[in-house]
Amino acid sequence: MKSIISVGRIEVESQDPIFDYGSVHVAHATITNNTPKTYACTGELYLGAGKVATSGGVSFSLPANRAITVNFTITMPSVEGIWDPLLDVIVDGVIFGYIGTEKVKVVIAPDIDIGSIIWD
Amino acid sequence: MLDPEFSPGSEHVAHAQVTNSTPKAWTYNSELYLVKAGTKYASSGIITFTLAAGAAQTINFPIIMPDIEGTYKVYLDVYVAGELIGAYQAIEDVTIVSAVPVFSYSNMNLQIPYIPVPGAEEGFYYIDIQCDITNIGGAGTLEVSAWLSNHNMYVDPSSPSGYTFEKITIPSFAGWASWAIPLGGLDWDPGTMQLTLGPGGTYHFHYAGAVAAWNAYNWVQLRDNSGGESVIIKKFSGSRTD
Numbered sequence: 381m382k383s384i385i386s387v388g389r390i391e392v393e394s395q396d397p398i399f400d401y402g403s404v405h406v407a408h409a410t411i412t413n414n415t416p417k418t419y420a421c422t423g424e425l426y427l428g429a430g431k432v433a434t435s436g437g438v439s440f441s442l443p444a445n446r447a448i449t450v451n452f453t454i455t456m457p458s459v460e461g462i463w464d465p466l467l468d469v470i471v472d473g474v475i476f477g478y479i480g481t482e483k484v485k486v487v488i489a490p491d492i493d494i495g496s497i498i499w500d
Numbered sequence: 501m502l503d504p505e506f507s508p509g510s511e512h513v514a515h516a517q518v519t520n521s522t523p524k525a526w527t528y529n530s531e532l533y534l535v536k537a538g539t540k541y542a543s544s545g546i547i548t549f550t551l552a553a554g555a556a557q558t559i560n561f562p563i564i565m566p567d568i569e570g571t572y573k574v575y576l577d578v579y580v581a582g583e584l585i586g587a588y589q590a591i592e593d594v595t596i597v598s599a600v601p602v603f604s605y606s607n608m609n610l611q612i613p614y615i616p617v618p619g620a621e622e623g624f625y626y627i628d629i630q631c632d633i634t635n636i637g638g639a640g641t642l643e644v645s646a647w648l649s650n651h652n653m654y655v656d657p658s659s660p661s662g663y664t665f666e667k668i669t670i671p672s673f674a675g676w677a678s679w680a681i682p683l684g685g686l687d688w689d690p691g692t693m694q695l696t697l698g699p700g701g702t703y704h705f706h707y708a709g710a711v712a713a714w715n716a717y718n719w720v721q722l723r724d725n726s727g728g729e730s731v732i733i734k735k736f737s738g739s740r741t742d
Contacts, residue, residue: 458523459523460524488522488523488524489522489585490522490524490526490580490583490585491520491521491585491586492518492519492520492521492526492528492551492578492585492586493518493519493521494516494517494518494576494578494586494588495516495517495518496516496517496590497514497515497516497576497590497592498514498516499504499506499514499515499594500512500513
C-alpha cells in the first residue's frame with residue numbers, strides 16, 4: 381500500500397552542509413500528498429535523535445494529490461558534531477519519519493574579542 | 501587620551517582584556533608588537549594562554565621599548581593552531597621619547613674668606629663655591645660650569661646685570677702653592693666639568709680657587725649646557741663683609 385505522503389530530498393541549503401554554531405539555516409523538504417484528500421499537517425525538522433537543534437513544529441496544509449515545498453528554519457547548536465537531519469510529519473495523528481541524505485556538520489571556529497590595551 | 505610615552509629601551513607591560521566569544525575552550529598564541537613605517541621594532545614574543553568557553557582574562561605582554569624615538573603603532577595578533585584569528589590594532593600608539601637630563605641646583609654657596617692664596621699673585625684670595633646638584637630628568641651627562649663676575653670696586657651694585665660673567669675652566673687650586681692645597685683638594689671639582697647623573701642622582705659640586713677679590717663684589721652662578729642654572733650668589737670680599 382502506498383503511503384499517504386512521501387518526502388523527496390531534504391536540502392539544507394547545500395550539498396555538503398558545514399555550518400557555524402549559532403548560524404541560522406533553512407531546510408527545504410518536498411512533501412507529496414499521495415491521496416485525493418487534503419490534510420492539515422505538522423512537520424518538525426531536527427538534528428539527530430537527541431534533537432540538538434529543532435525547527436519546532438511547522439504547520440502546513442497538504443493539498444490533495446499535490447507536492448509542496450515546506451521550509452524549516454533551524455539554528456545550529458553550540459556544540460560541534462555531525463548529525464542526520466530528521467523530519468517528522470504528523471498527518472491525522474500518524475507520524476511519518478524521514479532521514480535526510482546529507483548529514484549536517486556543525487563546527488565552532490576559534491574567535492577572540494580584544495579590549496583596550498593598558499600600559500604600565 | 502594621549503598616547504603613552506616611554507623612554508628608549510625601557511621595559512613595560514601591556515595589559516589586554518581578552519574574551520573567548522565562542523562556546524568552546526581554545527588555546528591561543530598571541531604576540532604584541534610595535535611597528536613604525538612597516539617595520540617591527542619590538543615584540544613581546546609569543547604569549548600562550550587558554551580560555552574556557554566564554555571566559556575573559558587579562559593577558560600581560562612584557563615588551564622592551566625600541567631605542568629609536570618616534571611613534572609606533574601597537575598590534576596584537578592572536579593565533580589558534582597556527583591560524584591568525586585576530587589582528588588587533590590598539591587605538592593608542594606608543595611614543596618613544598628620550599628622557600634628557602635636567603639638573604636642579606640647590607644650596608648654592610659662595611665663600612670668600614679673604615685669605616690670600618699662597619703662591620698666587622698678590623691680591624688673589626681664596627674663593628670656595630659649593631652647590632648640590634640633582635638630576636630631575638633622565639639619565640645623561642651635562643657640562644656644568646661655575647661662572648664668576650668679579651668687580652674690583654668698592655661699590656655695591658644692586659645686581660650684576662651689565663657685568664659679564666666668565667666661565668671658570670681651570671681646576672680647583674690652580675696656581676696654589678702645593679703645600680697650601682688642603683688634603684684631598686686635588687679631587688675637588690674643576691670650574692667646568694662633565695657631570696653624569698642617573699634619574700634622581702645627586703652630586704655635591706665643590707670648587708676652590710683664587711679670585712682677585714680685594715675689596716670686590718663677586719657674583720657666582722652654576723650653569724649647565726642645557727640651560728639649567730643655580731641662583732646667583734653675591735659676596736663682598738675685602739675689608740668689610742656682606
